[in-house]
Amino acid sequence: MGDYSENLIEIHDLKYSRGHRAIFDGLNLTIKRGEITALMGPSGTGKTTLLRLITRQLIPQQGAIFVDGLDISTLSQSELYQLRQRFGMLFQNGALLTDLSVFENVAFPLREHTKLSNRLIRHIVLTKLHAVGLRGAADMMPAQLSGGMARRVALARAMVMDPEILIYDEPFVGLDPISLGVIVRLVRRLNDALGITSIVVSHDVEEIATVADRSFLLSDGKVAASGSPDELRTANSELVRQFMHGMADGPVAFHFDAPGYEEQLLGRDTE
């Protein structure tokens, strides 16, 4: 165990598999307090899965995860919920509650966890919606929003309780260049002004380079490389170069594990 005044999240020797497929196989990773940490990696390496493990939506088969010095596998349900109130999470697809309006979606955590007056709630919600540029959409229903708008509303909801740790699963996908710039700056500003610790999952090498303090490149169930974006960009590991420069050939297979191509096309039964 390391220094918890500096390390907010520590992952030790994490093993997690789905069925027979090992997704993580001895992962070690540390997230430092007050920094923006990027998790990168090819699609399907388990970035979303890792976020779910850190927040104990999933339970690993082996290994330990410490959040602020607490081994999360030992928490009771109510302790877990207490811990989760310190998290804000932006889901990959937004995950807005479809039977509530945009305003009520953002207000949802406040209504569930606080006894604030309606006026105060209204004030807070509109401020957060304003920050993502969607104050005007407060009365719309989630079904009326575009994908990018839904993700921005979800971001407003994730930060409405002023969490200490903000987790973003692919926050930059599907945004136009203008909103993209705004959101990137917002992530940075939230982190610096409020002293939040941020975890950003993204494929987007460019955006990560501008926003992250430290990045981890995940591959094959382990951390393949880590360091500041500059360090990663200039690293001479072949795998890192392949990912950072978007090349199809290299140590990371573009293809998901599969039987031989020729064999399968010719229809020979592999069983």
Place this chain on the structure above:
Amino acid sequence: MTRVLRDIRNNLVEFVRTFGAFQLFFLRLLRHSPAILGTRFGLVIKQVYNTGALSLVIIMVCGLFVGGVLALQAYSNMAVFNAEDWTGVAAHQVLVKELGPVMTAILFAARAGTALTSEIGLMKATDQLSAMEMMAVNPVRRELVPRFLGGVIAMPFLAAIFSAVGLFGAHVVGVELFQVDVGSFWQQIQLIAESEDVNEGIIKSVVFGFAASVIAVWEGYNAMPTAEGVGRATTRTVVITAISILVFDFMITAALI
């Protein structure tokens, strides 16, 4: 051959496991129910309204015709013995004790149960339940228990409405169509019907309400989080509810006789 046996064994083990999980789930819903009834009654009322409003029209229409057809059958049989006055009694007994609760529960499953299942299944498929978990809100308490209680509360009322409308249908057929004397039609019912008959109907509709609601909620919560999975779960809701209702009906009737 061994393969068939192994499949059978695996299916059996799977069935027992699922059934055990189902019972635990039911207990979990019950455990949270008092707190939700006490502190979040608004959520429950909303669901009573949802399920009730969804099923009300279909239940009234079906009740009317079922009552009517019962009177048709009863009249043509009673007429043989010159006992036309008993048309109402026959319709009443069948409606209140059997068809009211059973038909209501099956219609409820088809209309409101499927809606509950697909709502919950879609919330799961679109990560809404996970999002609640992450906001430190227990989705079982916030979404599942109110829906379950909504169904449990709505069902007895729906069954009562079904029987009442059914009696009206029987009256239309018996009195208006076949000219049974209005006085004796209703007087016979009053003379013969006992409060036990009504109690039996109430017991059944309460039990069916629990069964239909918990099945609908369970199927949604355990649906595969895909469009196809949710579709299959709604189908299972109807099938499993219909079977369980008929089995329960037999058991309760046998126990009360």
